[in-house]
Amino acid sequence: MKNCFNMTGMLFLHTLRRDWLKLLIWAVALSLFTGGFASAMYEIYGKDPAGLMAMYETLKNPAMIAMLGPTSATAETYTVGAMYAHEMILFTALVFAIVSIMHVVSRTRKEEDDGTTELIRSFQVGRLANTTAVVIEMLLLHLVIIALSTGLLQVQDVPGMDFSSNLLYSASLGMQGFLWAMIALIFVQLAAGAGSARGLSFLTLGFFYILRMATDMNAPDGSWFNPLGWSYLVNVYVSDSWLPIVIAFVTSIVFIAVSYLLEQARDLGAGYLPERAGHAHAKERLLSLPGLVLRLQKIFIIGWLFALFICGAMYGSIFGDMDYFVSENEIMKQMFLHNSDYTIQEQFMSVLFVILSLLTTIFIVGSLMRLVNEEKKGHWDQLYATKLSRTKFYWYHVIMASILGVVGQFSAILGLYLAQRSVMETPLSFWEITKAGIVWIPAIFFFIGILSVLIGWLPRFTMIIWAYLLFTFFISYFGQMMEIPEFVTNLDVFSYIPKIPIEEWKWGAIILIKLLALFIIVIGFIGYKKRDLVSE
Known part of the structure; x- marks a missing residue:
């Protein structure tokens, strides 16, 4: 098993050297998107209690809950921070998920389809080394984003948005990015090619987004079984629960282990899901x-x-x-x-x-x-x-x-x-x-x-x-x-x-x-x- 990870460190450094500029741009852009609007939100609503309550009533609209998710805040606890998280956290989680899926598929299955992985494995490189390097890269990226976005929220010094809540908000989104990267890693092993892996990952993301619409409205407890639900179930700026973060992290570790088992057992360039037989002749x-x-x-x-x-x-x-x-x-x-x-x-x-x-x-x-x-x-x-x-x-x-x-x-x-x-x-x-x-x-x-x-x-x-x-x-x-x-x-x-x-x-x-x-x-x-x- 040890040989499966041979040269992981070298591959990680190589991957980081190749991707550092793209990752830096993503880290800065995602951090700005995550925490860059808090002070503007406070200027609009923080000094206008009536407007804040009007926003609270509007976001209780079933259509808005279906789009943005629910909030655990009441009229008394609905602060600017609670509203900021309510409006931002689910959509931002989707952005993190999309970026993670695209990068993981590109750096794993796409390179396998292009023949790059075969070339790398011709040297004394373990079967799981490249996958592990990508996992470490994604973990590092999201830790940097968590640090940057937390710092950005702190320097804006918005009343009611303290450090612990800001850290939870950033950690929730960073964990979503890492979680969906690991979900994509599962489909990388199952699918027959990069296109299929990407498509299955996005299909799963869309399925869980639509599923949470139903559970958020009719069975709120059901959202605990939805990976996207773990983003807003932290109830940040209201009750601040770290439990969804722990669940997401443990689930990510399980997905990593499963993807390792699947990759070890499959041939290079192959997948577990059968490919649909094409037509013998092209349609006109x-x-x-x-x-x-x-x-x-x-x-x-x-x-x-x-x-x-x-x-x-x-x-x-x-x-x-x-x-x-x-x-x-x-x-x-x-x-x-x-x-x-x-x-x-x-x-x-x-x-x-x-x-x-x-x-x-x-x-x-x-x-x-x-x-x-x-x-x-x-x-x-x-x-x-x-x-x-x-x-x-x-x-x-x-x-x-x-x-x-x-x-x-x-x-x-x-x-x-x-x-x-x-x-x-x-x-x-x-x-x-x-x-x-x-x-x-x-x-x-x-x-x-x-x-x-x-x-x-x-x-x-x-x-x-x-x-x-x-x-x-x-x-x-x-x-x-x-x-x-x-x-x-x-x-x-x-x-x-x-x-x-x-x-x-x-x-x-x-x-x-x-x-x-x-x-x-x-x-x-x-x-x-x-x-x-x-x-x-």
């Missing part, structure tokens, strides 16, 4: 480029359309509580109430579609990014060698992304319409909501243009699009409250879109954005047609 639609690309993105597209519909429905479900929620909170009035001629719901909807449109943008950026990602992996090489032209590759992906942008936005619109119709005595009409949603489509197309230029001229730097997307979210959502200079705001394409219905249509700006998006898409095409192929 796979013989065309559109059919092939749609097949490759089928799960991605269906998942995102469903997610956008659910997000629209979640937001629409709180329309019935908006009058009380906003009227009692001065900060919320500053964010949402600008024109007395319109209802709170109409004005809230104008801000809400900024968020939904950004989610749609993430969807279509992810879809179009596949054009260059598949190229970097060499998956297009055999197709490039055929009579298929780059023109078809480029324009099909761009057109598909554009269509998906429209369909995705309408999915969110439909979810919002159906949900608000079920909770409001006088619901908004479908046409009113549709107008408020479709006006953002030109800005969504603008992101297609920016990514097209990057794909055509700077294919190795396409990740820049995510930085601009994050900038757009920050300016669009917080710009008005933080009084950001106008020249900075003008860099945000979303700032030129009228907030329907409280603002008039700006046909000139909308048409100009559409034309500019088309122009830079063409510029991107020129670069894509001329440049050399790139690889990882």
Whole structure:
């Protein structure tokens, strides 16, 4: 058994040397996401007890419990810290889980599929050495995140958020990241390849998220059997229980042991789950480029359309509580109430579609990014060698992304319409909501243009699009409250879109954005047609 771990230390140092920059960026980003908004939350709610109670009542809405999880706080114990954890902890746990799953699968099964693991094992390296190195790396990463996020919460010095509670909050999220890394490690052994391992891990994550919706509402004790439930069952800033942390840690150790047993018993490159037998002949639609690309993105597209519909429905479900929620909170009035001629719901909807449109943008950026990602992996090489032209590759992906942008936005619109119709005595009409949603489509197309230029001229730097997307979210959502200079705001394409219905249509700006998006898409095409192929 000792030989199974031979050279673990060397592999760990090698892995750390290779991943240190990525891990550092993740540690800083996740720490900022975990604890960076506490002081802002206190400024909004800490000095406004009425607003805090309005938030408490709003988050007791069944739809909000289904989305964010429950809280053990009462009206008397619902502090800014309790609200911060209530709003943040579950969604942040999902982010930690996603990052951990992607990294573990990439550093284990994907390298096995690529032949890297076979090369390493040709030396005097133990069968479990690489897996152990990844386990140590993930443990170290989450310990660093716990330390950074706890320190970040401490320096903000928010009343009621003391060191022990801040440490518990950070530890809960760090433990979630490590736990889901070990869950992914199990699927790495079971699945037949990296894609299957990743898919099974995300499917399990989604299953437990949906399962906790039912248990949180109907059988709260059942959430103790849900790995995601251990994130918010710590009841941080209320009663501070470390028991879920202990359960998650012990479960992680068990998963490590199980994954070791599974890896020892299987052949390199093999899995325990049987592979589905493929068709003897390709279906006719796979013989065309559109059919092939749609097949490759089928799960991605269906998942995102469903997610956008659910997000629209979640937001629409709180329309019935908006009058009380906003009227009692001065900060919320500053964010949402600008024109007395319109209802709170109409004005809230104008801000809400900024968020939904950004989610749609993430969807279509992810879809179009596949054009260059598949190229970097060499998956297009055999197709490039055929009579298929780059023109078809480029324009099909761009057109598909554009269509998906429209369909995705309408999915969110439909979810919002159906949900608000079920909770409001006088619901908004479908046409009113549709107008408020479709006006953002030109800005969504603008992101297609920016990514097209990057794909055509700077294919190795396409990740820049995510930085601009994050900038757009920050300016669009917080710009008005933080009084950001106008020249900075003008860099945000979303700032030129009228907030329907409280603002008039700006046909000139909308048409100009559409034309500019088309122009830079063409510029991107020129670069894509001329440049050399790139690889990882």
